[in-house]
Amino acid sequence: MTPTQRHRLALLLLWVTPVIWSSNYVIARAAKGVVLPHVLALGRWSLALLLLMPWVGRELWARRAQVRAEWRQSLVLGATGMWICGAIVYLGGQSTTATNIGLIYAAAPVGIAIASRHLMHEHASRGQRLGMGLALLGVIFVVLKGDWHNLLAVRFTPGDGWILLCMLSWVAYSVLQQHWRSALxxxxxxxxxxxxGVVVLLPFTLLEVWLVPPLPLTAHALTLIVAAAILPGLLSYVAYAFLIRELGATRSSLLLYLGPLYGSLNAWWLLGEVPQWYHLAGAALILPSIWLASRKGGVPGSARRGLGG
Structure with missing residues (x-):
């Protein structure tokens, strides 16, 4: 695949990946009272790893020296991307509102842009900064359901602290993937x-099962684990890794702004929750802004590194 073809594929994935990723919103809501947060996350990433191994197992063995050399980075990235942004976000979602989660996560692309500028000198153009700002306003409009007075009604709970930790962890996961060079x-x-991620998740899952009354591993729970492993797990993270390599962390983070829109469509399809007028108004602001912010320019080629290949 030529560089031009890879770039075009990355731009397509920027719009498609959130469709798959937003399924995690529905899975997280359906999992409450069905499967414990750490059990869901451990099952999700263990199964995703098993599904990926037939494709990469031989290469991992052939490159075992590089694997050993990068084990500390893998552990940190696994902790930030699979543990905190896996189990902890499910935990926080049990004691806060969707409005609060949306408002907190709306800051993630801004955090990624700031961190990328300082660590990788990844500068966004004026048009990209404008697009990110307008998309942010669109997301906040959707989260507040079109009524800015809802911002005054926001009340923060202990769960919001967990979600804030998850948002910061996602910033770290996104930026460190690109900042740390990899031979793989x-x-x-x-x-x-x-x-x-599985190594970090395992002891916390055992602790959760010991401290919290266990839930039966029903067919419903297993279905949620399989869905989480395939959709917001394997497929989404493979696509996100490709996006970071081709577009950089800043532009790749724009897909987070599409999550609330695609999440509402998934909820309509799976849960019968009909989208409201504010979803359409937010889409009218978010979609052209994403196109503006994802346009080529403003990111030096030397900043695109760290995912190997």
């Missing part, structure tokens, strides 16, 4: 990160 191609490196 993208998919083998992702497998190493998944291994790191």
């Amino acid at each position: 191609p993208a998919q083998p490196r992702l497998a190493c990160i998944m291994i790191g």
